[in-house]
Amino acid sequence: MKLSKFWQRVTGKGKKKKSVANTAASIISRNEHPLSRKDMSEHALKVLYRLKKAKYAGYLVGGGVRDLLLGMKPKDFDVATNATPEQVRKLFGNCRLIGRRFRLAHVHFGREIIEVATFRASHDQEGGEGVTKDGMITRDNVYGTLEDDAWRRDFTINALYYNIYDFSIVDYTGGLKDIENKTIRMIGDVDERLQEDPVRMLRAVRFAAKLGFGIEDALSQGIKKNIHLLDGVPVARLFEEVLKLFLHGHAQASYELLKEYNLLKHLFAQTAAHLDKGGDRFITQALINTDLRIQQQKPIAPAFLYAALLWPAVRYEAEKLKQEDLSLLQVYQIAGQEVLEKQLKQILIPKRFGIPMREIWTMQARLASRKGKRPLKLLPVPRFRASYDFLLLREQSGETQLKELCDWWTKIQTVSEEEQLLMCKNVAKSKSRKKKTKKKQSQ
Helix, strand or coil, X not given: CCHHHHHHHHCCCCCCCEECCCCCCEEECHHHCCCCHHHCCHHHHHHXXXXXXXXXXXXXXXXXXXXHHCCCCCCCCEEEECCCHHHHHHHCCCEEEECCCCCEEEEEECCEEEEEEECECCHHHHCCCCECCCCCECCCCCECCHHHHHHHCCEHHHCEEEECCCCCEEECCCHHHXXXXXXXXXXXXXXXXXXXXXXXXXXXXHHHHHHCCEECHXXXXXXXXXXXXXXXXXXXXXXXXXXXHHCCCCHHHHHHHHHHCCCHHHCCHHHHCCCCCCHHHHHHHHHHHHHXXXXXXXXXXXXXXXXXXXXXXXXXXXXXXXCCCCCHHHHHHHHHHHHHHHHCCCCCCCHHHHHHHHHHHHHHHHHHCCCCCHHHHHCCCCCHHHHHHHHHHHHHCCCCCCHHHHHHHHHHCCCCHHHHHHHHHHHHHHHHHHHHHHHHHHC
Protein backbone atom coordinates (compact mmCIF):
# COMPACT_ATOMS: atom_id res chain seq x y z
CA MET A 1 0.00 0.00 0.00
CA LYS A 2 1.29 3.48 -0.87
CA LEU A 3 1.88 5.87 2.02
CA SER A 4 -0.40 8.53 0.51
CA LYS A 5 -3.39 6.14 0.45
CA PHE A 6 -2.61 5.00 3.97
CA TRP A 7 -2.63 8.54 5.34
CA GLN A 8 -5.95 9.20 3.60
CA ARG A 9 -7.41 6.36 5.63
CA VAL A 10 -5.82 7.59 8.85
CA THR A 11 -7.37 11.02 8.42
CA GLY A 12 -10.81 9.53 7.74
CA LYS A 13 -10.85 10.04 3.99
CA GLY A 14 -10.63 6.30 3.34
CA LYS A 15 -11.83 3.17 5.05
CA LYS A 16 -12.53 3.52 8.79
CA LYS A 17 -10.19 1.87 11.27
CA LYS A 18 -11.33 -1.05 13.39
CA SER A 19 -11.47 -0.65 17.16
CA VAL A 20 -10.67 -3.20 19.84
CA ALA A 21 -13.55 -3.86 22.20
CA ASN A 22 -13.38 -2.17 25.60
CA THR A 23 -10.22 -0.21 24.75
CA ALA A 24 -9.42 3.14 23.14
CA ALA A 25 -6.95 1.50 20.75
CA SER A 26 -7.18 1.64 16.98
CA ILE A 27 -6.09 -1.46 15.12
CA ILE A 28 -4.83 -0.99 11.58
CA SER A 29 -5.00 -4.41 9.91
CA ARG A 30 -2.30 -5.77 7.61
CA ASN A 31 -4.09 -4.81 4.40
CA GLU A 32 -4.71 -1.27 5.64
CA HIS A 33 -1.13 -0.11 6.30
CA PRO A 34 2.08 0.05 4.22
CA LEU A 35 4.55 -1.62 6.63
CA SER A 36 6.39 -4.62 5.22
CA ARG A 37 8.62 -7.14 6.96
CA LYS A 38 11.00 -6.77 3.99
CA ASP A 39 11.96 -3.37 5.39
CA MET A 40 12.52 -4.63 8.94
CA SER A 41 15.67 -5.98 10.52
CA GLU A 42 15.92 -9.74 10.07
CA HIS A 43 17.29 -9.95 13.61
CA ALA A 44 14.33 -8.04 15.06
CA LEU A 45 12.02 -10.43 13.23
CA LYS A 46 13.93 -13.41 14.65
CA VAL A 47 13.32 -12.06 18.14
CA LEU A 48 9.63 -11.46 17.45
CA TYR A 49 9.09 -14.91 15.93
CA ARG A 50 10.80 -16.65 18.83
CA LEU A 51 8.66 -14.72 21.34
CA LYS A 52 5.60 -15.74 19.35
CA LYS A 53 6.69 -19.39 19.28
CA ALA A 54 7.09 -19.29 23.08
CA LYS A 55 3.52 -17.90 23.36
CA TYR A 56 4.64 -14.42 24.48
CA ALA A 57 3.37 -11.17 22.99
CA GLY A 58 5.77 -9.56 20.53
CA TYR A 59 5.59 -6.04 19.10
CA LEU A 60 7.94 -3.87 17.10
CA VAL A 61 7.62 -0.49 18.80
CA GLY A 62 8.73 3.13 18.84
CA GLY A 63 11.06 4.76 16.35
CA GLY A 64 11.24 1.70 14.10
CA VAL A 65 7.50 1.78 13.43
CA ARG A 66 7.43 5.59 13.22
CA ASP A 67 10.26 5.83 10.70
CA LEU A 68 8.91 3.04 8.49
CA LEU A 69 5.57 4.84 8.33
CA LEU A 70 7.42 7.98 7.21
CA GLY A 71 9.28 6.09 4.51
CA MET A 72 12.59 6.41 6.39
CA LYS A 73 15.19 3.78 7.22
CA PRO A 74 15.11 3.16 10.99
CA LYS A 75 18.38 3.46 12.92
CA ASP A 76 17.40 0.58 15.18
CA PHE A 77 14.49 -1.72 15.99
CA ASP A 78 13.08 -2.13 19.51
CA VAL A 79 10.75 -4.87 20.73
CA ALA A 80 8.10 -4.82 23.47
CA THR A 81 6.72 -7.97 25.09
CA ASN A 82 4.88 -9.32 28.12
CA ALA A 83 7.83 -11.63 28.85
CA THR A 84 10.00 -10.54 31.77
CA PRO A 85 13.71 -9.84 31.17
CA GLU A 86 14.58 -13.16 32.82
CA GLN A 87 12.16 -15.02 30.54
CA VAL A 88 13.65 -13.30 27.50
CA ARG A 89 17.15 -14.32 28.59
CA LYS A 90 16.05 -17.97 28.77
CA LEU A 91 14.90 -17.77 25.14
CA PHE A 92 18.12 -16.25 23.79
CA GLY A 93 21.62 -17.47 24.56
CA ASN A 94 22.96 -14.23 23.06
CA CYS A 95 21.00 -12.06 25.52
CA ARG A 96 22.38 -9.71 28.20
CA LEU A 97 20.30 -7.93 30.84
CA ILE A 98 21.15 -4.29 31.50
CA GLY A 99 19.81 -1.29 33.40
CA ARG A 100 18.95 -0.29 36.93
CA ARG A 101 16.21 2.27 36.40
CA PHE A 102 14.46 -0.27 34.19
CA ARG A 103 15.69 -3.76 33.32
CA LEU A 104 16.13 -4.36 29.60
CA ALA A 105 17.15 -7.38 27.56
CA HIS A 106 19.73 -6.81 24.83
CA VAL A 107 19.82 -9.59 22.25
CA HIS A 108 23.13 -9.47 20.38
CA PHE A 109 23.51 -10.37 16.70
CA GLY A 110 27.07 -9.38 15.89
CA ARG A 111 27.15 -5.58 15.83
CA GLU A 112 23.35 -5.24 15.89
CA ILE A 113 21.56 -5.20 19.23
CA ILE A 114 17.80 -5.71 19.48
CA GLU A 115 16.50 -4.11 22.66
CA VAL A 116 13.63 -6.03 24.25
CA ALA A 117 11.59 -4.30 26.95
CA THR A 118 8.83 -5.77 29.11
CA PHE A 119 5.53 -3.85 29.01
CA ARG A 120 5.73 -1.11 31.62
CA ALA A 121 3.02 0.52 33.68
CA SER A 122 3.01 4.00 35.17
CA HIS A 123 5.37 4.32 38.14
CA ASP A 124 2.53 5.58 40.37
CA GLN A 125 0.97 2.11 40.32
CA GLU A 126 3.68 1.18 42.84
CA GLY A 127 2.82 4.03 45.20
CA GLY A 128 5.34 6.41 43.68
CA GLU A 129 8.35 4.25 44.58
CA GLY A 130 11.46 5.44 42.76
CA VAL A 131 10.28 9.05 42.37
CA THR A 132 12.01 12.08 43.92
CA LYS A 133 10.13 14.86 45.68
CA ASP A 134 10.37 16.90 42.46
CA GLY A 135 8.62 14.17 40.49
CA MET A 136 11.71 12.82 38.69
CA ILE A 137 11.70 9.05 38.13
CA THR A 138 14.83 7.30 39.38
CA ARG A 139 13.53 3.71 39.24
CA ASP A 140 10.88 2.41 36.86
CA ASN A 141 10.58 -1.38 37.20
CA VAL A 142 6.79 -1.57 37.17
CA TYR A 143 5.45 -4.10 34.66
CA GLY A 144 2.06 -3.74 33.02
CA THR A 145 -0.06 -4.44 29.95
CA LEU A 146 0.29 -3.34 26.34
CA GLU A 147 -2.14 -0.49 27.00
CA ASP A 148 -0.20 0.55 30.13
CA ASP A 149 2.99 0.52 28.10
CA ALA A 150 1.51 2.74 25.38
CA TRP A 151 0.23 5.41 27.78
CA ARG A 152 3.48 5.66 29.74
CA ARG A 153 5.60 6.39 26.65
CA ASP A 154 6.74 9.96 26.07
CA PHE A 155 5.36 11.05 22.68
CA THR A 156 2.41 9.79 20.67
CA ILE A 157 4.53 9.20 17.57
CA ASN A 158 6.66 6.75 19.60
CA ALA A 159 3.70 4.77 20.93
CA LEU A 160 2.84 2.71 17.85
CA TYR A 161 3.08 -1.09 17.93
CA TYR A 162 3.47 -3.60 15.09
CA ASN A 163 1.98 -6.94 16.16
CA ILE A 164 3.90 -9.99 14.95
CA TYR A 165 0.82 -12.22 15.44
CA ASP A 166 -1.39 -10.59 12.81
CA PHE A 167 0.93 -7.87 11.36
CA SER A 168 -1.43 -5.09 12.46
CA ILE A 169 -0.51 -1.69 13.92
CA VAL A 170 -1.90 -0.83 17.36
CA ASP A 171 -2.39 2.87 18.22
CA TYR A 172 -3.70 3.87 21.66
CA THR A 173 -2.61 7.51 21.79
CA GLY A 174 -3.36 9.01 18.38
CA GLY A 175 0.20 8.70 17.14
CA LEU A 176 -0.88 7.99 13.56
CA LYS A 177 -2.80 11.25 13.38
CA ASP A 178 0.12 13.20 14.84
CA ILE A 179 2.51 11.67 12.29
CA GLU A 180 0.13 12.76 9.53
CA ASN A 181 -0.06 16.26 11.05
CA LYS A 182 3.73 16.35 11.64
CA THR A 183 3.31 17.13 15.32
CA ILE A 184 5.37 16.23 18.39
CA ARG A 185 2.81 15.73 21.18
CA MET A 186 3.42 14.60 24.75
CA ILE A 187 1.33 11.75 26.15
CA GLY A 188 -0.40 12.76 29.39
CA ASP A 189 0.08 15.91 31.48
CA VAL A 190 3.02 17.84 30.01
CA ASP A 191 4.34 19.32 33.26
CA GLU A 192 4.16 15.99 35.06
CA ARG A 193 5.88 14.09 32.24
CA LEU A 194 8.70 16.66 31.99
CA GLN A 195 9.18 16.58 35.75
CA GLU A 196 9.43 12.77 35.60
CA ASP A 197 12.24 13.06 33.06
CA PRO A 198 13.51 16.54 32.01
CA VAL A 199 15.54 14.97 29.18
CA ARG A 200 12.23 14.64 27.35
CA MET A 201 12.67 18.33 26.45
CA LEU A 202 15.80 17.44 24.50
CA ARG A 203 14.09 14.41 22.97
CA ALA A 204 11.24 16.63 21.75
CA VAL A 205 13.74 18.95 20.08
CA ARG A 206 15.65 16.01 18.59
CA PHE A 207 12.56 14.41 17.04
CA ALA A 208 11.32 17.77 15.75
CA ALA A 209 14.71 18.41 14.12
CA LYS A 210 15.06 14.90 12.71
CA LEU A 211 11.55 14.62 11.29
CA GLY A 212 10.88 18.27 10.43
CA PHE A 213 7.85 18.22 12.75
CA GLY A 214 6.42 21.06 14.81
CA ILE A 215 6.20 20.91 18.62
CA GLU A 216 2.62 21.09 19.88
CA ASP A 217 1.74 24.32 21.80
CA ALA A 218 1.18 22.71 25.20
CA LEU A 219 4.56 20.97 24.98
CA SER A 220 6.25 24.18 23.81
CA GLN A 221 4.90 26.03 26.83
CA GLY A 222 5.83 23.14 29.10
CA ILE A 223 9.44 23.24 27.93
CA LYS A 224 9.70 26.97 28.63
CA LYS A 225 8.10 26.51 32.06
CA ASN A 226 10.21 23.54 33.16
CA ILE A 227 13.50 24.32 31.44
CA HIS A 228 15.30 24.77 34.79
CA LEU A 229 14.81 21.05 35.53
CA LEU A 230 17.54 20.19 33.03
CA ASP A 231 20.09 21.53 35.51
CA GLY A 232 19.26 18.60 37.78
CA VAL A 233 19.88 15.88 35.20
CA PRO A 234 23.05 13.79 35.83
CA VAL A 235 25.91 15.26 33.78
CA ALA A 236 26.89 11.82 32.43
CA ARG A 237 23.46 11.30 30.87
CA LEU A 238 23.54 14.66 29.08
CA PHE A 239 26.73 13.71 27.22
CA GLU A 240 24.92 10.95 25.34
CA GLU A 241 21.89 13.15 24.69
CA VAL A 242 24.07 15.82 23.07
CA LEU A 243 25.62 13.22 20.76
CA LYS A 244 22.13 12.12 19.71
CA LEU A 245 21.22 15.73 18.94
CA PHE A 246 24.26 16.42 16.79
CA LEU A 247 25.54 13.15 15.30
CA HIS A 248 22.55 11.85 13.37
CA GLY A 249 22.33 14.16 10.37
CA HIS A 250 20.15 16.93 11.82
CA ALA A 251 22.72 18.86 13.86
CA GLN A 252 22.00 22.30 12.45
CA ALA A 253 18.23 21.96 12.89
CA SER A 254 18.76 20.73 16.48
CA TYR A 255 21.01 23.69 17.23
CA GLU A 256 18.44 26.20 15.93
CA LEU A 257 15.71 24.63 18.09
CA LEU A 258 17.97 24.61 21.16
CA LYS A 259 18.46 28.34 20.69
CA GLU A 260 14.77 28.93 20.00
CA TYR A 261 13.73 27.22 23.25
CA ASN A 262 16.61 28.71 25.24
CA LEU A 263 17.89 25.21 25.99
CA LEU A 264 21.44 25.82 24.78
CA LYS A 265 22.54 27.63 27.93
CA HIS A 266 21.48 24.62 30.01
CA LEU A 267 23.89 22.47 28.02
CA PHE A 268 26.64 24.90 27.00
CA ALA A 269 26.32 28.03 29.14
CA GLN A 270 29.73 29.37 28.11
CA THR A 271 28.96 28.94 24.43
CA ALA A 272 25.54 30.56 24.75
CA ALA A 273 27.20 33.61 26.35
CA HIS A 274 29.51 34.18 23.35
CA LEU A 275 27.35 33.69 20.29
CA ASP A 276 27.32 37.41 19.46
CA LYS A 277 30.97 37.64 18.35
CA GLY A 278 31.07 35.25 15.43
CA GLY A 279 30.46 32.27 17.68
CA ASP A 280 27.05 31.55 16.21
CA ARG A 281 28.43 31.68 12.68
CA PHE A 282 31.26 29.31 13.60
CA ILE A 283 29.01 26.71 15.25
CA THR A 284 26.43 26.91 12.47
CA GLN A 285 29.13 26.24 9.87
CA ALA A 286 30.55 23.39 11.97
CA LEU A 287 27.13 21.73 12.19
CA ILE A 288 26.42 22.23 8.47
CA ASN A 289 29.70 20.43 7.78
CA THR A 290 28.79 17.72 10.30
CA ASP A 291 25.45 17.04 8.62
CA LEU A 292 27.15 16.93 5.22
CA ARG A 293 29.75 14.40 6.40
CA ILE A 294 27.01 12.17 7.81
CA GLN A 295 25.11 12.35 4.51
CA GLN A 296 28.34 11.28 2.79
CA GLN A 297 28.71 8.46 5.36
CA LYS A 298 31.98 9.88 6.65
CA PRO A 299 32.92 9.47 10.34
CA ILE A 300 32.41 12.24 12.91
CA ALA A 301 34.58 12.37 16.02
CA PRO A 302 32.70 13.43 19.18
CA ALA A 303 35.89 15.22 20.31
CA PHE A 304 35.83 17.42 17.19
CA LEU A 305 32.14 18.18 17.69
CA TYR A 306 32.60 19.21 21.32
CA ALA A 307 35.74 21.19 20.43
CA ALA A 308 33.66 23.13 17.91
CA LEU A 309 30.72 23.69 20.27
CA LEU A 310 33.05 25.14 22.92
CA TRP A 311 35.33 27.12 20.59
CA PRO A 312 33.49 30.47 21.03
CA ALA A 313 34.20 30.27 24.78
CA VAL A 314 37.82 29.17 24.25
CA ARG A 315 38.40 32.01 21.80
CA TYR A 316 36.92 34.52 24.24
CA GLU A 317 39.16 33.35 27.09
CA ALA A 318 42.17 33.30 24.75
CA GLU A 319 41.62 36.92 23.75
CA LYS A 320 41.77 37.94 27.41
CA LEU A 321 44.95 35.93 28.01
CA LYS A 322 46.71 37.42 24.96
CA GLN A 323 47.11 40.62 26.95
CA GLU A 324 49.45 38.80 29.30
CA ASP A 325 53.08 37.80 28.68
CA LEU A 326 52.28 34.33 27.34
CA SER A 327 53.03 32.42 24.15
CA LEU A 328 50.10 31.60 21.86
CA LEU A 329 50.48 27.94 22.82
CA GLN A 330 50.21 28.79 26.54
CA VAL A 331 47.20 30.98 25.81
CA TYR A 332 45.27 28.12 24.19
CA GLN A 333 46.39 25.63 26.82
CA ILE A 334 45.12 27.78 29.69
CA ALA A 335 41.95 28.91 27.91
CA GLY A 336 41.06 25.37 26.88
CA GLN A 337 41.60 23.99 30.38
CA GLU A 338 39.47 26.70 32.00
CA VAL A 339 36.59 26.24 29.55
CA LEU A 340 36.65 22.44 29.85
CA GLU A 341 36.63 22.53 33.66
CA LYS A 342 33.56 24.78 33.66
CA GLN A 343 31.83 22.65 31.01
CA LEU A 344 32.26 19.48 33.05
CA LYS A 345 29.88 20.95 35.63
CA GLN A 346 27.12 20.80 32.99
CA ILE A 347 28.04 17.78 30.87
CA LEU A 348 30.45 15.01 31.77
CA ILE A 349 32.92 14.66 28.89
CA PRO A 350 35.02 11.47 29.16
CA LYS A 351 38.80 11.89 29.12
CA ARG A 352 39.01 9.97 25.86
CA PHE A 353 37.28 12.97 24.28
CA GLY A 354 38.48 15.76 26.59
CA ILE A 355 42.17 15.15 25.83
CA PRO A 356 41.84 15.28 22.01
CA MET A 357 39.60 18.35 22.35
CA ARG A 358 42.38 20.23 24.13
CA GLU A 359 44.90 18.98 21.56
CA ILE A 360 42.78 20.36 18.71
CA TRP A 361 42.68 23.76 20.43
CA THR A 362 46.40 23.90 21.24
CA MET A 363 47.28 22.71 17.74
CA GLN A 364 45.77 25.96 16.46
CA ALA A 365 48.77 27.71 18.03
CA ARG A 366 51.21 25.17 16.60
CA LEU A 367 49.74 25.53 13.12
CA ALA A 368 50.15 29.30 13.36
CA SER A 369 53.87 28.93 14.15
CA ARG A 370 55.83 27.69 11.12
CA LYS A 371 59.40 28.20 12.30
CA GLY A 372 62.10 26.02 10.82
CA LYS A 373 61.12 22.40 10.29
CA ARG A 374 58.34 22.43 12.90
CA PRO A 375 55.60 22.06 10.26
CA LEU A 376 57.18 18.85 8.98
CA LYS A 377 57.08 17.40 12.49
CA LEU A 378 53.38 18.23 12.80
CA LEU A 379 52.25 16.49 9.60
CA PRO A 380 52.52 12.92 11.00
CA VAL A 381 50.99 13.82 14.39
CA PRO A 382 47.74 11.79 14.90
CA ARG A 383 45.67 14.88 15.72
CA PHE A 384 47.00 16.91 12.79
CA ARG A 385 44.18 16.20 10.35
CA ALA A 386 41.41 17.12 12.82
CA SER A 387 43.31 20.28 13.82
CA TYR A 388 43.83 21.23 10.18
CA ASP A 389 40.10 20.73 9.49
CA PHE A 390 39.36 22.88 12.54
CA LEU A 391 41.61 25.63 11.14
CA LEU A 392 39.76 25.50 7.82
CA LEU A 393 36.47 25.73 9.68
CA ARG A 394 37.64 28.85 11.49
CA GLU A 395 38.51 30.51 8.19
CA GLN A 396 35.33 29.26 6.53
CA SER A 397 33.19 30.80 9.28
CA GLY A 398 34.76 34.24 8.87
CA GLU A 399 37.72 34.43 11.27
CA THR A 400 40.08 36.96 9.75
CA GLN A 401 43.71 36.67 8.59
CA LEU A 402 43.61 32.88 8.27
CA LYS A 403 43.34 32.39 4.51
CA GLU A 404 47.08 32.48 3.77
CA LEU A 405 47.75 30.09 6.66
CA CYS A 406 45.03 27.67 5.49
CA ASP A 407 46.27 27.75 1.89
CA TRP A 408 49.84 27.09 3.05
CA TRP A 409 48.88 24.06 5.15
CA THR A 410 46.68 22.75 2.34
CA LYS A 411 49.52 22.95 -0.17
CA ILE A 412 52.27 21.46 2.02
CA GLN A 413 50.29 18.22 2.33
CA THR A 414 50.31 17.71 -1.43
CA VAL A 415 53.91 18.45 -2.46
CA SER A 416 57.14 16.45 -2.30
CA GLU A 417 59.53 16.47 0.68
CA GLU A 418 61.93 18.72 -1.23
CA GLU A 419 59.18 21.24 -1.93
CA GLN A 420 58.03 21.03 1.71
CA LEU A 421 61.52 22.07 2.88
CA LEU A 422 61.51 24.93 0.40
CA MET A 423 58.11 26.12 1.65
CA CYS A 424 59.42 26.18 5.24
CA LYS A 425 62.48 28.21 4.17
CA ASN A 426 60.29 30.67 2.29
CA VAL A 427 58.17 31.21 5.44
CA ALA A 428 61.35 32.04 7.40
CA LYS A 429 62.53 34.48 4.69
CA SER A 430 59.11 36.13 4.56
CA LYS A 431 59.07 36.65 8.34
CA SER A 432 62.60 38.07 8.24
CA ARG A 433 61.59 40.61 5.58
CA LYS A 434 58.54 41.64 7.62
CA LYS A 435 60.70 42.25 10.72
CA LYS A 436 63.12 44.45 8.74
CA THR A 437 60.24 46.43 7.30
CA LYS A 438 58.80 47.04 10.76
CA LYS A 439 62.19 48.25 12.06
CA LYS A 440 62.55 50.73 9.20
CA GLN A 441 59.05 52.04 9.77
CA SER A 442 59.72 52.49 13.50
CA GLN A 443 62.92 54.44 12.74
